[in-house]
Amino acid sequence: MAYQRVLTQYINEPGSYTLDSYLKHQRGYEGLRKALTLKPGEIIDQVKASGLRGRGGAGFPTGMKWQFVLKDTPKPKYICCNADESEPGTFKDHVLMERNPHLLIEGCAIGCYAIGAKVAYIYIRGEFYHVQQILEAEIEKAYKAGYLGKNIFGSGFDCDVYVHRGAGAYEAGEETALIESLEGKRAQPRIKPPFPAVAGLYQCPTAVNNVETLCNVPLIIMNGPEWFSKLGPEKNGGPKLYCISGHVKKPGVYEAAMDTTLRELIYDERFAGGMMDERPMKAVIPGGSSVPLLLPDQLDIPASFDGVQKAGSLLGSAGLIVFNDSVCAVWLAMNLLHFYRHESCGKCTPCREGTDWLLKLLMRIERGEGQPKDLDLLFGVSNNIVGKTLCAFGDAAATPVLSTMKLFRDEYEAHIRAGACTLPAPWRAKHAMAGAH
Amino acid sequence: MSFHPRMEYAPAKFHKSERTLAEQGGDFKYTPENQAKFDENVTHYPPEQRKSAILFALYLAQGQQGYLTAAAMQHVAQQIGCTAAEVEDVVTYYTMFYRTPVGKYVINVCRTLSCALLGAERVTEELSAALGIKPGETDPTGTFTLVEVECLGACDRAPVVMVNDEWHERLAPEQSAKLIADIRTKGAAAFTGCHLNKEAQQGAGARGTGDRGKGDRT
Ligand SMILES: Cc1cc2nc3c(=O)[nH]c(=O)nc-3n(C[C@H](O)[C@H](O)[C@H](O)COP(=O)(O)O)c2cc1C
Ligand code: FES
Numbered sequence: 001m002a003y004q005r006v007l008t009q010y011i012n013e014p015g016s017y018t019l020d021s022y023l024k025h026q027r028g029y030e031g032l033r034k035a036l037t038l039k040p041g042e043i044i045d046q047v048k049a050s051g052l053r054g055r056g057g058a059g060f061p062t063g064m065k066w067q068f069v070l071k072d073t074p075k076p077k078y079i080c081c082n083a084d085e086s087e088p089g090t091f092k093d094h095v096l097m098e099r100n101p102h103l104l105i106e107g108c109a110i111g112c113y114a115i116g117a118k119v120a121y122i123y124i125r126g127e128f129y130h131v132q133q134i135l136e137a138e139i140e141k142a143y144k145a146g147y148l149g150k151n152i153f154g155s156g157f158d159c160d161v162y163v164h165r166g167a168g169a170y171e172a173g174e175e176t177a178l179i180e181s182l183e184g185k186r187a188q189p190r191i192k193p194p195f196p197a198v199a200g201l202y203q204c205p206t207a208v209n210n211v212e213t214l215c216n217v218p219l220i221i222m223n224g225p226e227w228f229s230k231l232g233p234e235k236n237g238g239p240k241l242y243c244i245s246g247h248v249k250k251p252g253v254y255e256a257a258m259d260t261t262l263r264e265l266i267y268d269e270r271f272a273g274g275m276m277d278e279r280p281m282k283a284v285i286p287g288g289s290s291v292p293l294l295l296p297d298q299l300d301i302p303a304s305f306d307g308v309q310k311a312g313s314l315l316g317s318a319g320l321i322v323f324n325d326s327v328c329a330v331w332l333a334m335n336l337l338h339f340y341r342h343e344s345c346g347k348c349t350p351c352r353e354g355t356d357w358l359l360k361l362l363m364r365i366e367r368g369e370g371q372p373k374d375l376d377l378l379f380g381v382s383n384n385i386v387g388k389t390l391c392a393f394g395d396a397a398a399t400p401v402l403s404t405m406k407l408f409r410d411e412y413e414a415h416i417r418a419g420a421c422t423l424p425a426p427w428r429a430k431h432a433m434a435g436a437h
Numbered sequence: 438m439s440f441h442p443r444m445e446y447a448p449a450k451f452h453k454s455e456r457t458l459a460e461q462g463g464d465f466k467y468t469p470e471n472q473a474k475f476d477e478n479v480t481h482y483p484p485e486q487r488k489s490a491i492l493f494a495l496y497l498a499q500g501q502q503g504y505l506t507a508a509a510m511q512h513v514a515q516q517i518g519c520t521a522a523e524v525e526d527v528v529t530y531y532t533m534f535y536r537t538p539v540g541k542y543v544i545n546v547c548r549t550l551s552c553a554l555l556g557a558e559r560v561t562e563e564l565s566a567a568l569g570i571k572p573g574e575t576d577p578t579g580t581f582t583l584v585e586v587e588c589l590g591a592c593d594r595a596p597v598v599m600v601n602d603e604w605h606e607r608l609a610p611e612q613s614a615k616l617i618a619d620i621r622t623k624g625a626a627a628f629t630g631c632h633l634n635k636e637a638q639q640g641a642g643a644r645g646t647g648d649r650g651k652g653d654r655t
Contacts, residue, residue, distance in 0.1 A: 076483075088549045088588040098631075121481075126492075126533045127589050129602040130631050162481040167492050167531035170587065184488030184517070186530040202486055245551035245592035252593045289550060289588075319592070323554055335553050339587050345530075429558035 005255045006219055006239050007212070011099035017134055019141045022102040029102075029147050031218030035110045036155040043114040047217065050225035051237045055092075056082050056173075056210030057288070057316050058392075059305040062217075068197035069115045070205040078206045079111045079120035080182065080196075081214055084166060084173035086125055087288035088339060089319030092241035093211035095253045097124070098131045100215070101138040107214030109148060109159045110221060115207055119160045122211075123178050126167040136163050170343035174391045175208035176200075177345065188347040189391035212241055232257035236304035246322040247279065248272035258304035262286060262294070265303055266322055279324040283407065287316025289336050290396030292403040328423040329408035330415050333400045334362040340397035351394040354385040358401055365412065368419040375412055378405060459525065459536045462506025467516075471497045475516060487517050491527055495534055504535040532586070540575045540582035542620055545599040548585045551592030556610045560596050561585055563613035581617070594632060604631040 010016045010025045022028035035043055048063025069077060081104070085093040097104060108120035124132050139161055142148045150158045164182055171177045172187035179201050181187040200206025216238055220228045229237035236258040242265055245251045250273040254265065265271045266284065275281050283293040286303070291314040301307045308315040323332070341355040361378050364370050382398035389395070405412060414422050467475060475494055482489040494516055498509040510524040517524070528534045535543075546552075546561050561583070565571060568581050575582040591597045594606035600620075605628040608616060619627035 085590045086588060089551055089592050090588075091590045091592055094590050125590065126531075127586075127599060130604065160481075164481075164489075165492060165496065167495070168533035168586075169531055181492075182489055183486065184491040184519075184527065186526060202483065243593065245595060246554050251551075251595070285550075321551055321554075321592070327554065332550065335548075335550050339549050342587055427554060427556040427559065429562055431562065 003255075003257055003260075007096065007100065007103070007215055007241060008253070008255045011095065016099045017101055017138060019102060019138065019145060022100070026100075026103065027222060029106055031221040032106050032109050032113075032147065033153055035113055035221050036153055036157055040114050040116060043110065043221065046225045047114070047220060050220045050228040051235055052213065052216055052220060052228065053236070053305060054210055055212035055216075055240070055317070057087065057290075059315065062209065062213055065197065065209070066111070066115050066207055068195070069207050070198050071116065073205060075204040076119070076202075077115055077117040077204060078201045079108055079115065079117050079214075080175075080178060080201060080206055080208045081108055081120060081122040082173060082175065082178060082208055082210045083122050083124040083128070084170075084178060085128070085211070086170040086173050086343075087290065087317045087319060088336070089243060089245055089285065089321040090288045090317040091243050091245075092253050092318065094128065094131060095241070096211055096215055097128070097135055101135050102142065103215045103218060104135075104211055105139055105142050105148070105161055107217040108161050109152070110217050111207065111209060111214055112159045113157055115205070117207075118158050119162070121182055121201075122161065122163045123172070123182055124163055124165055125172070126165055129165070132163055132165060139163065169345070170339075171345040171391075171393060174393065177391065178208060179206065186345070188345045189393075191390060233259050233302055233304055233307070236302070236306055240303075240318060242271070242303065243317075243319040244272040244322065245319070246284075247276045247281075247324040247327075248322050249274050249276055256303075258307070259302050261300055262303050262308075262320070263299035265320060266299065272320075272322070275322070275324055279326065282323055282325045282327055284323075285313075285321040286318075287314045288319040289321065289339065290314075290392075290399055291316045292399055293407055295407065326423060326425040326427075328366075328421050328425070329404040329411045330362060330366050331421065331423075331428070333404045334359065334366050336400040337362055337397070340393070340400075344393065344397065348389040348394065350385045350388040351397060354381050354394070355397050357381050358397070362401070365415050366421060368415065368421070370412075370416040372416055374416065375405065375409070457536075459505065459507040459510065459528075462502075462508045465498070465502065465506065465508040465512045467497065467512065468501060471501055488519055488523075491517055491519075491524065492531070495524070495528060499534060504538050506536075538575070538579070540580050542580060542600050543582045543584060545584045545586040545589075546572075547587070547589045547595070547597045547599075549588035549592075551588070552595040552597055555595040557596040559610035560598070560608055560613050563610050564617065567614040567617045580621075591631065600625075600628060603628045605629050606632055 015021050044066045052062045053059040083093055112120050166172050169187045172181045174189050176190035177187040196206040196208055231237050239255055240258050242254045254271045267274045281296045283295055285293055286308050294313050298311050301311045305315045337359040341359045344351050344355045346352045358381055361374050382401050385394045385398045478493045479487050479490045494513045511521045514521040514524045548557050568576050570576050572583050572585045589597050596608050598605045598608050
């Protein structure tokens with residue numbers, strides 16, 4: 001049976017982002033209406049039964065996260081929607097917020113009701129200003145129509161949703177750093193525990209959920225948890241958005257169930273449609289830049305949280321970056337380490353200093369000035385970052401180096417032996433990067 | 438394991454702090470319009486958490502003056518009810534705040550992997566040549582500032598360039614010089630905008646959402 005899209009079915013219709021379209025096509029706000037007839041605990045039970053796993057990167061069960069939110073406290077509670085979307089290769093929340101914003105707004109309201117919050121903040125990255133304008137206009141309309149604000153559907157439940165604009169920081173996507181940033185500080189992670197569920201925003205119980213995660217909640221309430229869990233393999237149910245970019249014919253956001261294989265996503269006509277110019281594929285990074293690479297012979301696995309993990313990588317944010325055989329592994333690691341060095345928040349020394357050293361070493365090898373001992377150095381520096389930082393950024397930053405060294409060690413060695421990159425390609429700069437800045 | 442290079446320790450070689458103070462600048466005060474916007478925004482947060490509005494307050498100040506001077510930061514500190522040092526702490530962390538004057542058009546070229554795989558490094562080179570400035574610099578007329586940034590979250594439309602709050606997508610290296618010429622003559626009309634954004638309004642086609650036709654790439 002052909003897969004029926006639910007998150008993105010109408011996004012190509014004119015005015016798909018409007019309240020009218022949402023009401024007409026997607027049974028808009030019926031999920032919220034139904035939710036408000038249930039007890040908050042029943043909603044959490046349904047989300048738990050659905051098996052919904054967080055779409056932000058870690059794949060943690062959302063129902064459990066909500067259950068952990070402290071109940072017996074006089075403090076207010078909060079939902080923080082993570083719309084920072086800065087993981088390289090990820091652009092799904094962008095599409096959802098821009099073309100189906102009411103699904104997110106409804107998800108925020110149901111989430112608030114479930115955990116006993118009255119306010120949800122959508123933390124959106126500063127670069128998405130055009131998205132923010134749409135989102136804010138639609139929130140305004142939801143207020144006017146009585147889906148937000150005081151006494152929604154006469155149930156006595158009040159809910160406010162605000163958009164909070166970030167200002168350019170990848171680390172603001174990490175949940176405790178996001179909370180710090182929302183509090184008006186530098187986006188740097190906190191020591192955990194306490195987890196946000198106990199002491200999050202303003203030291204109050206808080207749930208941080210990704211945009212796509214919250215968008216699934218109205219669907220679960222409306223269609224039932226069984227419908228959701230039956231879409232896709234066991235423990236990996238529900239619709240999933242895949243972001244495919246790089247050297248493919250049709251890059252874009254594709255919705256599918258998680259029994260779809262990586263090979264289908266990359267080569268099938270329904271999805272990315274194969275490699276650009278039919279050049280052979282060298283490897284794919286399946287979950288945003290922070291996860292290990294997979295080779296072309298590892299693609300026949302379901303693109304699910306568990307499937308990709310079994311193959312030795314992670315589904316992460318489901319951002320597939322595909323590249324062909326013209327790409328040099330050292331250059332690739334250097335490109336990504338430039339990202340991590342730039343975005344390291346500076347709080348933990350191993351990450352702040354380590355990413356700088358990794359980039360310097362990679363640039364030296366790429367320039368052709370590498371020395372044989374540099375490979376051990378790369379390995380040593382990477383392993384002095386992994387597991388030694390407050391948040392998962394450190395592990396993510398070391399991954400491109402460790403993964404490319406594992407799979408393409410011969411290329412590193414060839415660089416050092418030949419004193420130059422062996423794979424010059426037309427898309428690369430004519431003048432090599434002069435220096436890290 | 439020690440991987441640091443050998444270092445000579447002599448007073449002249451001690452590491453120097455790179456902290457640079459923002460220029461004081463002339464008197465700064467929100468326009469009544471911006472003051473009203475700020476006063477509305479702080480109501481989004483609990484009354485004792487005014488600091489949450491700091492990013493919004495800084496965007497307002499930057500929008501009003503083009504960049505953030507020490508005087509502007511002091512004004513923001515007053516509005517928030519915190520110290521000027523706390524404001525500076527925030528300003529120096531986030532990349533979207535400028536502490537020195539920038540050009541009328543700040544061209545942010547995404548340089549991260551998906552964009553780089555389709556020529557972003559060369560886009561920067563071409564823009565750099567067309568403008569006669571290096572990344573991080575502003576041209577002498579104060580019209581353009583060129584900046585390299587990290588993933589903008591639209592990797593399917595690589596290479597992506599953000600100009601102020603506008604987007605320009607699929608900028609091939611060969612078209613880069615022309616984009617500069619177009620901005621010079623047409624201003625903001627030169628940008629493609631965010632495809633998603635445009636199509637959300639017009640419903641035309643389905644670029645960037647999966648249903649693209651063949652050969653769209655070229
Ligand atoms: C360095 C770093 C960056 C992250 N960036 C994002 C992000 O941009 N968007 C996101 O949804 N989650 C991001 N996460 C994951 C969040 O910490 C968190 O797990 C997620 O928002 C939880 O939502 P979920 O349970 O709905 O997935 C990031 C994590 C780390 C360590
Ligand atoms: S890599 Fe350029 S937008 Fe993501």
